[in-house]
Amino acid sequence: MTETCLKSIKIIPRIIDYLARGEIIVLHTDIVYLLLANALIPSSANKIHELKGWNPPKPLTLLSNQHKISEYAVLNQDAKILVNKFPYPISIIIPHRQNLPDVVTAGHKTIFVSCPDDFIYNLVTQSFFPIVAGTASLGGELRANNADTAKDFFGDEVSLIIDGGKSKYGIRTTLIDCHLPLPTILNYGLISYDDLRPILPHIELPSHLRK
Numbered sequence: 470m471t472e473t474c475l476k477s478i479k480i481i482p483r484i485i486d487y488l489a490r491g492e493i494i495v496l497h498t499d500i501v502y503l504l505l506a507n508a509l510i511p512s513s514a515n516k517i518h519e520l521k522g523w524n525p526p527k528p529l530t531l532l533s534n535q536h537k538i539s540e541y542a543v544l545n546q547d548a549k550i551l552v553n554k555f556p557y558p559i560s561i562i563i564p565h566r567q568n569l570p571d572v573v574t575a576g577h578k579t580i581f582v583s584c585p586d587d588f589i590y591n592l593v594t595q596s597f598f599p600i601v602a603g604t605a606s607l608g609g610e611l612r613a614n615n616a617d618t619a620k621d622f623f624g625d626e627v628s629l630i631i632d633g634g635k636s637k638y639g640i641r642t643t644l645i646d647c648h649l650p651l652p653t654i655l656n657y658g659l660i661s662y663d664d665l666r667p668i669l670p671h672i673e674l675p676s677h678l679r680k
Contacts, residue, residue: 471625473616476633478591485596487629493517495605495619497633499586500558500642500659502605502613504627505532509598511570517603518572520623529573529601530560530581534593541566541599542580547669548647554668555584558638558659562646573601579648588633604641614639645672 474480476497484505487494491513494505504520506513508531518526531541535552538544543564544552551561560583565574574580583602584590593600605613605622613619616632643658645665653673654662665672 471620471623471627471630473620473630473632476588476631478588480631481592481595484592484629484631488513488596488600489598492628493520493626495613495616495623495627495630496588496602497616497631497636498589499637501636501639502616502619503602504605504623505600505602507598508569508573508601511572514570514572514601516626517601520626521603522607526572526575528575528577528579528581529603530583531565531569531573532584532589532593532600532602533582534584534590537593537599538582541569542582545647547652550669551645551647551652552582556586556590558585558642559583559665560642560644562644562648562655564648569599581644583642585642612639649673 488507491510493516496503504517534555548563560581562579565580605619614636616630638659641658643660644656646653651673
């Protein structure tokens with residue numbers, strides 16, 4: 470039976486306890502609701518793939534911050550600048566240190582890293598293991614932006630839903646590849662090219678995003 474709890478900073482130890490036991494959690498964020506798993510329990514991380522119907526598997530997103538990311542990933546100067554902005558509604562692609570299960574990385578040499586809001590930042594800070602996530606969605610625009618939709622999508626397949634009301638923005642993070650010769654925006658989200666240029670003046674846009 471899936472439990473639903475109201476979001477509060479006091480619930481973070483409970484979230485960590487559930488994840489430590491290999492449970493899957495749905496969490497409200499300012500962007501969208503996320504499916505969370507303990508990155509060091511392959512069966513838990515794989516459950517996110519199953520819930521989202523990913524076959525073949527896709528890389529999961531490592532939730533981290535500037536104090537913990539270097540344990541699992543390699544940051545160049547551009548990545549450091551962006552990570553130091555966390556919490557910030559972006560995701561970056563950077564090389565990992567090959568100390569995470571293949572089910573997390575889907576066999577890629579790079580990993581997605583994100584820390585979209587203050588709650589995620591505090592959760593990561595308190596957790597004693599890495600946490601990975603996938604959007605609480607069934608593909609395309611079928612994203613859960615509230616707890617009721619998350620329950621409709623995943624029913625009793627998750628152990629706990631953290632209800633923070635409707636997601637503030639209901640849009641994905643902006644994706645930036647820092648593994649290319651120049652940092653490049655791959656997909657737009659909440660943060661725009663104009664928002665990022667003061668931070669990284671040399672940031673690039675691929676041809677499909679240019680006007």
